[in-house]
Amino acid sequence: QYLYSEDELFHFMDLETYEQYTIGVDEMGDALDYIKENEEVDLQFHEDRPIGVILPNTVVLKVTNTAPAYKGDTVSGSGKPAVLETGLKVSVPFFVENGELIRVDTRTGEYIERA
Known part of the structure; x- marks a missing residue:
């Protein structure tokens, strides 16, 4: 779930584990134009680190x-x-x-x- 943005950081939370992740503005890319606070999205990971947002079609x-x-x-x-x-x-x-x-x-x- 997308929680909020602060400066150039975007904060997300896993709704099952309540673990929080932070993604920088560069990794967000075009997703900034399509997601709102409290919206559920999937994150893309590389070696346990979030590297992007997977948008619905x-x-x-x-x-x-x-x-x-x-x-x-x-x-x-x-x-x-x-x-x-x-x-x-x-x-x-x-x-x-x-x-x-x-x-x-x-x-x-x-x-x-x-x-």
């Missing part, structure tokens, strides 16, 4: 900032920029509004659907 995140939809904004294949609760920026369809939960592909960083 998709995650659900809240849209925190995007432009409002306007009538006529229905052009197929186009979208508008949105900022998600983790700071990730994605392109979403025009009908997606602030506060909505969306599913994002962690492999491509693209919007999949409303959640």
